[in-house]
Amino acid sequence: MNFKWVLSLLIIFSAIVLIGCKVMAQQGVNEEKANMSDKKSLIVYYSYSGNTEALAKRIQLKTKGDIFKIETIEPYPTSYNEVVEQAKKEKASDFRPKLKSKVENINDYDVIYIGTPVWWYTMAPAVKSFITENDMKGKTIIPFCTHGGGGASSTFTDIAKLLPESTVKKGFVAYENTASDNDITEWLESVK
Ligand SMILES: Cc1cc2nc3c(=O)[nH]c(=O)nc-3n(C[C@H](O)[C@H](O)[C@H](O)COP(=O)(O)O)c2cc1C
Structure with a gap:
């Protein structure tokens, strides 16, 4: 066998190995995508x-x-000052208001995103009610919140405390209604 033959065989062999790797990698990506959409x-x-x-x-x-x-x-009062005062008292007494309706099929969900405004440095009482009324054991919880300038404060740590048997992922924080599309997308990618 001369040198040209050996070189040609080597090139063909390398090409086969490279194509094989690419096909296997693509299969992995497809499987992962399928798993995500199963959730x-x-x-x-x-x-x-x-x-x-x-x-x-x-x-x-x-x-x-x-x-x-x-x-x-x-319903909470429409006056801002009144709701702020009421919420302060509700936080102090760990009040959990009664909710209008229930998610009937909560067991069908693997991943639950939970969103709340920051009220007095933590989640709104209605969110506390939701978390205590629903069994989310073993589920993935992804919290998000909006605030008026003070940041998330204890919101995410308090949510995690109420859900010791769930996997609570990194939360998303936004100042009022200013979240950028890019930040939301990046965060969603990071908690997948
Ligand atoms: C009762 C009450 C308490 C609040 N407490 C805080 C707070 O502790 N820190 C903060 O940054 N913003 C606080 N805010 C501002 C809200 O978190 C902010 O405006 C939020 O984006 C409102 O969300 P919403 O429009 O979904 O209700 C409070 C607002 C209210 C009504």
Whole structure:
């Protein structure tokens, strides 16, 4: 066998190995994609003045999950000062308001995004009610919140404390309604 033959065989062999690796890598990517889409997700949120609702809807558009709005039977006062005062008292007494409706099929979901405005450095009481009323043991919880300038404060750590038997992922924080599309997408990628 002369040198040219050996070289040609080597090139053909390398090409076969390279193509094989590429096909296997693509199969891995496809399997991962299939696994992700097998996971059913739900976006649950409470919103008093609309910021968290807007963020929840953007997350829903990107994840194609189902969406559920938490609502209290007793509406909160429309006056900002009054709701701030009421929420302060509710936090102090660890009050959990009664909710209008339930997610009937919570067991169908593997991943639950939970959104809340920051109220007095933590989640809104209605979100506490939702978490305590629903069994989310073993599920992946992905929190998000909107705030008025003070950041997430204890919101995510308090959510994680209420869900010791769930996997609570990194939360997304936005100042009021200012989240950029890019930041939402990057965060969603990071919590996959
Ligand atoms: C009762 C109450 C308490 C709040 N407490 C905080 C707070 O502790 N820190 C903060 O940064 N913003 C606080 N805010 C501002 C809200 O977190 C912010 O406006 C949020 O984006 C509202 O979300 P929403 O429009 O979905 O209700 C509070 C607002 C209300 C009504």
